[in-house]
Amino acid sequence: MEVTASLYAEGELLRYARHIALREIGGPGQARLKRASVLVVGAGGLGAPVLMYLAAAGVGRITVVDDDTVSLSNLQRQIIHAEERLGMDKVESARIALAGINPFVAVKPVRARLDAASARAMVTGHDLAIDATDNLPTRHLLNAACVAARVPLLSGAISQWEGQVTVYDPARGAPCLACLFPTMPAEGLAPSCADAGVMGALPGIVGSMMAAEAIKLLTGAGRSLRGRLLMQDVLWGENREIALCRSPDCPVCAGIAEERA
Numbered sequence: 232m233e234v235t236a237s238l239y240a241e242g243e244l245l246r247y248a249r250h251i252a253l254r255e256i257g258g259p260g261q262a263r264l265k266r267a268s269v270l271v272v273g274a275g276g277l278g279a280p281v282l283m284y285l286a287a288a289g290v291g292r293i294t295v296v297d298d299d300t301v302s303l304s305n306l307q308r309q310i311i312h313a314e315e316r317l318g319m320d321k322v323e324s325a326r327i328a329l330a331g332i333n334p335f336v337a338v339k340p341v342r343a344r345l346d347a348a349s350a351r352a353m354v355t356g357h358d359l360a361i362d363a364t365d366n367l368p369t370r371h372l373l374n375a376a377c378v379a380a381r382v383p384l385l386s387g388a389i390s391q392w393e394g395q396v397t398v399y400d401p402a403r404g405a406p407c408l409a410c411l412f413p414t415m416p417a418e419g420l421a422p423s424c425a426d427a428g429v430m431g432a433l434p435g436i437v438g439s440m441m442a443a444e445a446i447k448l449l450t451g452a453g454r455s456l457r458g459r460l461l462m463q464d465v466l467w468g469e470n471r472e473i474a475l476c477r478s479p480d481c482p483v484c485a486g487i488a489e490e491r492a
């Protein structure tokens with residue numbers, strides 16, 4: 232603790248006491264969180280708990296990217312936003328909420344929609360990227376950028392009463408998104424939350440699992456979801472796990488060498 236004390240501002244360390252008390256995190260793990268830089272794409276339903284828990288956990292730097300504004304139909308589930316911030320950019324609303332949770336986190340709001348040119352630059356310099364988006368084109372752009380930069384991509388998705396979480400990381404043996412879905416689905420085959428509906432607490436459950444996974448990845452605690460897809464069916468109170476493998480023919484990651492363990 233003495234070794235890392237200078238990392239923290241005056242009076243900051245006490246707020247992390249319950250993480251430091253955990254054997255799997257401790258002082259060294261908390262210091263890894265403090266030194267970490269995380270990119271969160273999407274400040275909606277999944278982004279809300281991800282951003283709030285990562286800020287509360289003392290992740291040092293968080294970049295949040297979204298191009299949307301807060302609307303009334305968001306508030307049923309996007310709990311980082313608030314009635315008085317209707318119409319505000321979601322990234323600015325998120326920044327305000329996170330400053331209220333932990334003023335010692337450097338939050339960089341980026342109002343933008345990822346495109347192929349910006350995605351790579353956005354990912355560079357981050358230890359972990361988190362896909363909290365709601366559409367496949369953005370997921371694929373982010374995936375390609377993360378593969379090229381060898382940055383792990385923690386990805387979550389929700390629809391109606393079901394959600395899923397996994398970690399794409401071909402540089403460390405796990406598949407990338409394109410290993411599983413090499414082509415985009417036809418228009419209309421992947422309905423949005425606006426069309427299909429979504430139960431309000433679902434992004435809270437799935438996004439909290441993502442936040443926990445991010446804390447594990449950044450601190451090295453436990454067993455990660457690399458190569459495993461965790462699926463939650465909240466309507467029936469069930470969950471399942473599917474093992475995932477890299478595709479040797481993947482159009483995105485086939486040439487990526489794996490690190491030696």
Ligand SMILES: [Zn+2]
Pocket residue numbers: 401406407408409410411477478481482483484485
């Ligand atoms: Zn791949």
